Amino acid sequence: MANTTFNGPVTSLNGFIGGPNPNAGVTGTPSDTEQGGNVVYTVVNSTTLQIQSGPYSGQTLLATTSKANMIYTDNGASGVAIYAFSNGTNWIRCDNVSLVVSTS
Secondary structure, three states, X not given: OOOXXXXXXXXXXXXOOOOOOOOOOOOOOOOOOOOOOOOOEEEEEOOXXXXXXXXXXXXXXXXXXXXXXXXEEEEEEOXXXXXXXEOOOOEEEOOOOOEOEOOO
């Protein structure tokens, strides 16, 4: 499957497939922002996500270095799972465009 970067709005007729990709990026590092994987991030704060289990446990993904990336987090909607994206400063919830938060 090809990797594509989009600028501007994107329309999908059959929905989007999202999730981390354990095969993406440099060998030995979790570049898990591409589709097809199985690593779930947990919100530390609005700028930092962290992998909580598995071989990459403890590694973080910063919003400041992940602009335009979309991820799945298990607690980003006040403790509920949600998709989010980076605007280059913070992780933003996809449902209401507010900052991700781990608890209410």
